[in-house]
Amino acid sequence: MYLIENTCKNGPGACSMGILILRHVENVESAAKRLEPVKRDLEQTIREQYGQASRKQLASVHPTDVYVSYYKTFGYSYHVLLQLESVIKGKPIPNVLAPVTAMFVAELKNTVLTAGHDLEKVTFPLQVKRATGNERYTSINGKELSVVPEDILLADQEGVISSILKGPDDRTSIRKQTRHLLFTAYAPSGIEQELVERHLDDIEAYIRMFVPESVTALKLVY
Numbered sequence: 001m002y003l004i005e006n007t008c009k010n011g012p013g014a015c016s017m018g019i020l021i022l023r024h025v026e027n028v029e030s031a032a033k034r035l036e037p038v039k040r041d042l043e044q045t046i047r048e049q050y051g052q053a054s055r056k057q058l059a060s061v062h063p064t065d066v067y068v069s070y071y072k073t074f075g076y077s078y079h080v081l082l083q084l085e086s087v088i089k090g091k092p093i094p095n096v097l098a099p100v101t102a103m104f105v106a107e108l109k110n111t112v113l114t115a116g117h118d119l120e121k122v123t124f125p126l127q128v129k130r131a132t133g134n135e136r137y138t139s140i141n142g143k144e145l146s147v148v149p150e151d152i153l154l155a156d157q158e159g160v161i162s163s164i165l166k167g168p169d170d171r172t173s174i175r176k177q178t179r180h181l182l183f184t185a186y187a188p189s190g191i192e193q194e195l196v197e198r199h200l201d202d203i204e205a206y207i208r209m210f211v212p213e214s215v216t217a218l219k220l221v222y
Contacts, residue, residue: 003125006222008152015152015164017128018112018185018196021119021218022207025181031098031210035105038206039093042109046087058084064111066190074148076165080111099174099181102206112185112199115154115161115168119180122172123157128222135160138170154184164188181207187221196221 008015050058059068064081071078087093093105100116107114133149137160145166147153153163162168164186174181183203187196200219207214 002218004222005125006128008128008130014189016187016221018187018200018221019218020183020200020203022181023215023217025099025179025207025211025214032095032101034210035101035206038105042105043087043093050088063191063195066188067113070188074165080107084108097174098210103183103203105206106199106202109202110199112196114183114185116174117161117172117182118174118178119182122182127155129153140168140170140173193221
């Protein structure tokens, strides 16, 4: 049912993709409050662990180092590293829709690049592939984007739904009415499968904190 093809899993610049599909997730505004203790604990842990670290030191911590190296190849900065720095400096983890908060908390904890989508807006099969540079899509902030040539992207049957360097699309983004979720974790060469699996476990656990009856339909690393 959920068919996914990864044409970038082997060879130079290989990239794996972690997939987590959760169904029947009640996305109510009060749900995010149940994640507040987790957010506060993570903020404290990050500040205690990295409070005295320089950006260079933060960038050398695994798996952040793999993403920093990937982004640097294209002349970009790894945005999760920048978000980590903002938390270290005292900025709280933002309040957004509960499923997005769950994803963001796990992303900050593990520094594994992740995108969230409304499963009902996604048309399977999916394909993980390397960009030609001709692909275009609309970002979650409404901007028209061109995918960077040779970057890794994820596409459904209607078009690109995310890319490593430019992020997720608007068409399949998580909204208040979303009830079925697709989370995708990009893992360039050097990111261990076990780490991605633990990351997906964290997202799943955070979702279950406010929707214990949610159903995991798929959890795999391709």
